Amino acid sequence: MTFDVSPYVLMTSQAEEARTFYEDIFGAETRYIQRISDRPESAKIGIEQDRLNRIDQAVLSLGNITLMLADDTEGLPVTPGSHISLCLTFEMVEEARAIYDKLVSRGAEILKPFTPEFYTEGYGFVRDPFGVSFHLFTKRIE
Numbered sequence: 001m002t003f004d005v006s007p008y009v010l011m012t013s014q015a016e017e018a019r020t021f022y023e024d025i026f027g028a029e030t031r032y033i034q035r036i037s038d039r040p041e042s043a044k045i046g047i048e049q050d051r052l053n054r055i056d057q058a059v060l061s062l063g064n065i066t067l068m069l070a071d072d073t074e075g076l077p078v079t080p081g082s083h084i085s086l087c088l089t090f091e092m093v094e095e096a097r098a099i100y101d102k103l104v105s106r107g108a109e110i111l112k113p114f115t116p117e118f119y120t121e122g123y124g125f126v127r128d129p130f131g132v133s134f135h136l137f138t139k140r141i142e
Contacts, residue, residue, distance in 0.1 A: 001095050006066040008087035008135050012078050015055035015069045022060060028067065032059040034119070036071075043118050057119075068135075085125075085133035093121040096136045100124045103134065 011018060022028040036044065037052040044052070054071035061067075068087050072078045090096040100114045107129040114124030114136070123137040 002091060003095065003099075004066070004089045006068050006087045006089065008068040008070070008085045010070055010072055010078050010083045010085065012072050012083075013051075013054055015058060015071045016053075019055065019058050019060065019069055022062060022067070026062055028060040028062040030058060030060050031066075032057070034058075040118050085135060087135040087137075090136070090138050093138045096122050096124075096138050100126065100136045103128060103136075108134075 009015075009018065019028075019030060019033075023030065034056045035052065036047060036054050036056050039056065051071075055069060056071070058069040059066060060069065088096070088099065090099075097114055103126050104110060108126040110124070110126055111133065112123070112125035114122055117123045117137075120137045120139070123135070125133065125135050127133045
C-alpha cells in the first residue's frame, strides 16, 4: 500500500489570505485551487452566496512538502490550535477505506463518514483517540 501524507490546514474563511501569505513569505506555489463556486450545482445547494468564493481546496508546494488549505465549508469543527490535520492520499479507494475502517474500529471519532464525493471516489475525516485528525481520500477524479 502506498499513500502520500500532507499537512491539511482547515480555516474559518481565511484560506485565501493564508495562501497568498505563504506565497509571499515562503515562495509557495499554488498547484491547484478550487473554490466553492467551482463545485457542480448540486454540491452548492444551501450554501450562502457570500461563501461561494471561499477555497474548497488549495494545494501548495511549500519547500519539500505539499500543504493543503481549505475553508470550513461543511461545518467541520475548527478551533484555534486544532485546525491542522494530516491528509492521507491513496491511489485506490479500497486502501483509503481500509485505513479509515481500521481507525474507526480502534476508537477514532467519525467527523465525516467515508463516502464518494464529486471530487473523489472516497473521502472520510476522523479524529484518532490521541486528538490527531486525518482526512483520507483517493486521488482526484479527472
